[in-house]
Amino acid sequence: MELLRNAVRPYAWGSRTVIPELLGNPSPADHPEAELWMGAHPGDPSTLVGADGAERSLLDVVANDPDSQLGTTCTRLWGGRLPFLLKILAADEPLSMQAHPTAEQAREGYAREEGAGVPRDAGERNYPDPTAKPELVCALTEFHVLAGFRDALRTVELLRAIEPPSLSSYIDLLAGQPDADGLRALFTTWITLPQQTLDEVLPDVLSACATHADAGGEFATECHTIVELGERHPRDAGVLAALLLNRIVLRAGEAIYLPPGNLHLYLRGTAVEILANSDNVLRCGLTPKHVDVPELLRVVDFADGDMPVLRGECAAGCDRMLVYPTDAAEFELARLYWRAGDAGEARLPYAGPRIVVCTQGSVVLRGVDGSAREVELAKGSSVWLPASDPEIALWPADAGADCHVFCATPGKA
Template sequence: MELLRNAVRPYAWGSRTTIAELLGRPVPAPHPEAELWMGAHPGDPSRLDDERSLLDLVEADPVGQLGSTCAGQWGNRLPFLLKILAAEEALSLQAHPSAEQAREGYEREEAAGIARDARDRNYPDPTAKPELICALTEFHALAGFREPQRTVRLLRTLETPGLAPYTELLAGQPDSDGLRALFTTWITLPQTSLDTVLPELLDACVLHVKERGEFDLECRTVLELGEAHEGDAGVLAALLLNRIVLAPGEAIFLSAGNLHTYLHGTGVEILANSDNILRGGLTPKHVDVPELLRVLDFSCGEMPILRGEQVSPGMWRYPTPAPEFELSRLQWALGERDEVPLHSTGPQILICTSGAVRLLDTEGNKVELGRGQSVWLPASSPQVHVVPVEGAEAQVFRATPGAIV
């Protein structure tokens, strides 16, 4: 069992309070802090108390650290990255490729001689990037294409002259193909057209919010995005996506091709250890529309909300089809003292998000985790039990590879 020291990523959309408070540092931080990374990502690997990086540790002893199954399946790499994500503003509108798309795109860009750190590089690595976000606070997101008939009702409610032809385009084909046609049209609109359509849309949203209409939340989101990203086609695309509000403990899984953005809130995010992102707007970064359209999944309907399946007293897991990771939540109410055993033949990372817990293994070793602290458990560790300190309320999130329980 090794305590971890983790990198904080200072993206502009981050919070100046959330991560600093979690880590017990002065608040506010001097600049926005968006993500706390826990894992062996080459860009910012976690470090142990003796200054070794987790990446070096895994590379030096992949079977001991990962277990033979995980090491063999993932080429001696830790397949997941665990994060605390703190969003004060919207992230870029984005989607991630499947494993097959990532391999093909990576090989294509390698053959073309595009530098892996080039601004216009889409595939810096050959791996998929599924992800799951579990809310720690109320968490707001756009994810997945809304059922088309409801989107038609939204567009007809707003009733702007500029939107009318696009509304009828979707009304004439209210299915995945119609969504593809409308999204493609919007994402490729010339700036002169956007400069006409978007102001009309924002005025209509202001009126709808004043009237507290059916689509109040969707319109408020469009207004926020329109103010922050003037003239951006991603503001139109936001009209097509499910507007989601997660309560603490609820989660959504983003599979390959799911168009999404996180808007506001704090969550625990787990994802495959990959940097492959195809952006669709709401960002000054590179947007490759043809490549985005190649990976997007235009399946539509409500996004499933995951609330966790209780697998034992004190432990809930969030099952997904992702082989790279699985997220579990350990929870104790005030006065509860149940020991939770961590059965695993693979590596684990745990982070305490509230209260304090004690980890004890069958060889008598123990580690105490306070709020904001995390620990690495290699596959070769003896079995570990977790118990709250002094019966206080406590919460811990646990990351493992998906195929290993």
């Protein structure tokens, strides 16, 4: 059981206050701080801070002794690699619209680009590794997302409510086939529009959305979002694509699971994100980065309907622990919480590699057999628990304050 020192990623869409204040650093920071990475990602691995203050790369520690660190089952399944990456996201501005491949698509795409000699760090590379990248995001504050295709009939209602003249033929296209195939046809048409046509359509759409939003229409929230995206990306087909997606607001503690193929866009807010340890991203737009439309169309899942909001399921034997179940083999996320005045003990789930991060209050961790050292996690601190550690108990360091902790593990094999 060792404390982690984690990398902060300074992307332009990040917040200058959220992560600095979480870590107890000066706020506001000089530059936006978007993501705090906890794990063994080769691009920015965490370091282990020993009792003597010495630091070692978690990536190297896992590589040098995978059976002890990950356990034999995890090592066998994932080739000696920690299969998940845990993050804190702090978004002040929208990210790019994107989707991620299935495991089969990733393996095939990786082999194809390797065979073609595309450098792994090339801007046009779609598959820098051969693995899937499912994600789950759990809100710490109100968190705004576009994710998954809205029910096609409901999207027809939205488009007819704003009724920009330039979209009439496209509305008829979806109304005539209000299902996944119709969404595929409309989406494909929009993201392949010639730039000259797009430059004529987008202003008309943004004007119609602004009028609907100002009038407080039924789809005012969705229209506000389209106007915001259009102001940031005035010539981008991703703005039209955003009209097709579910607009979701997560409250603190609520989560959504983004399986392979799900088209999504984080808009703003603070959240914990857990994802497979992969860099495979197919972008749709709202970014200056490479957009490979044919490959995107191979990956995107056009199934429509509401996105399920996960509120967590109580873990067996512990009513202060909620688990967010998914079908992802790479990860599972649990949230533990104590209300002020509750000093009760909890036991961490799953005897495997774990990362624990405290997002509110402070918590004490100790091995139940007395062999592991006791560690206190303050807000923003995290700890690595290898598979070889004993069962871990934890409780609030200050029972007079609320305490929130997240625990990341591999998924159930």
